[in-house]
Amino acid sequence: MSRMTLALFDDPPREAREPLGPGAFVLPGFALPFVDALLPAIDALTARAPFRHLVTPGGFTMSVALTNCGALGWTSDRRGYRYSATDPDSGLPWPPMPGTFARLAREAAAVAGFDGFVPDACLVNRYAPGARLSLHQDKDEHDYGAPIVSVSLGMPAVFLFGGLARTDKAVRVPLAHGDVVVWGGEDRLRYHGVLPLKEEPHPLLGALRINLTFRKAA
Ligand code: MD6
Ligand code: FE
Numbered sequence: 001m002s003r004m005t006l007a008l009f010d011d012p013p014r015e016a017r018e019p020l021g022p023g024a025f026v027l028p029g030f031a032l033p034f035v036d037a038l039l040p041a042i043d044a045l046t047a048r049a050p051f052r053h054l055v056t057p058g059g060f061t062m063s064v065a066l067t068n069c070g071a072l073g074w075t076s077d078r079r080g081y082r083y084s085a086t087d088p089d090s091g092l093p094w095p096p097m098p099g100t101f102a103r104l105a106r107e108a109a110a111v112a113g114f115d116g117f118v119p120d121a122c123l124v125n126r127y128a129p130g131a132r133l134s135l136h137q138d139k140d141e142h143d144y145g146a147p148i149v150s151v152s153l154g155m156p157a158v159f160l161f162g163g164l165a166r167t168d169k170a171v172r173v174p175l176a177h178g179d180v181v182v183w184g185g186e187d188r189l190r191y192h193g194v195l196p197l198k199e200e201p202h203p204l205l206g207a208l209r210i211n212l213t214f215r216k217a218a
Helices: 003-009 032-048 099-111
Strands: 018-021 024-027 065-069 073-077 080-084 121-127 133-136 148-154 157-161 171-175 180-183 192-194 209-215
Touching: 018 180, 024 099, 032 065, 032 099, 032 121, 032 148, 065 073, 073 121, 099 148, 099 180, 099 209, 157 180
Parallel strands: none
Antiparallel strands: 018 024, 024 180, 065 121, 073 080, 121 209, 133 192, 148 180, 148 209, 157 171, 157 192
């Protein structure tokens, strides 16, 4: 059934999952019941820890703007990528992870077969039209036993999901508002990225895409 048909009638069933690998799944619309709680919480946390464009160790400024909540936050500068308990811009601890964020991540991970996921870091990424994320692995975490849970809000995007080698062919996965992607187990270190965003404004978020990426970093 097409997404259009689903959208006209009902949310997808909560248990629906589309495999991208043995430990990787798209959960279409899984986050939709959480959206009313997520959006004000994102506004509150970005008031305390504003979005910023980080510089990579290679000296490039990221087109995606980023902030964090939770015990640890992911940052980058000329010295490298790392997790930090404090926001380097303010020196303050990152805003705490809202309970609804942690519940959404835990429930999505469980549907993908990863019970007991307790994230300690949530990256909040903001994409404007044209912003992109080149193929990379998420490998700054200590424990690859925990999955990555990635929540899409606002404008649609094309997610690239590659293999364990950078040169492996990547599949293109269209992601809509409310979709969740989970990857763990033998798929935990798969390369992934996001194609440059097209301008297709969303009724709730306008010309923005917000992505929440949950990890167990420590
Ligand atoms: C996404 N984001 O925006 C996926 N990884 O759909 C990521 O994979 C990501 O935004 C590492 C650091 C920042 C990110
Ligand atoms: Fe990533």
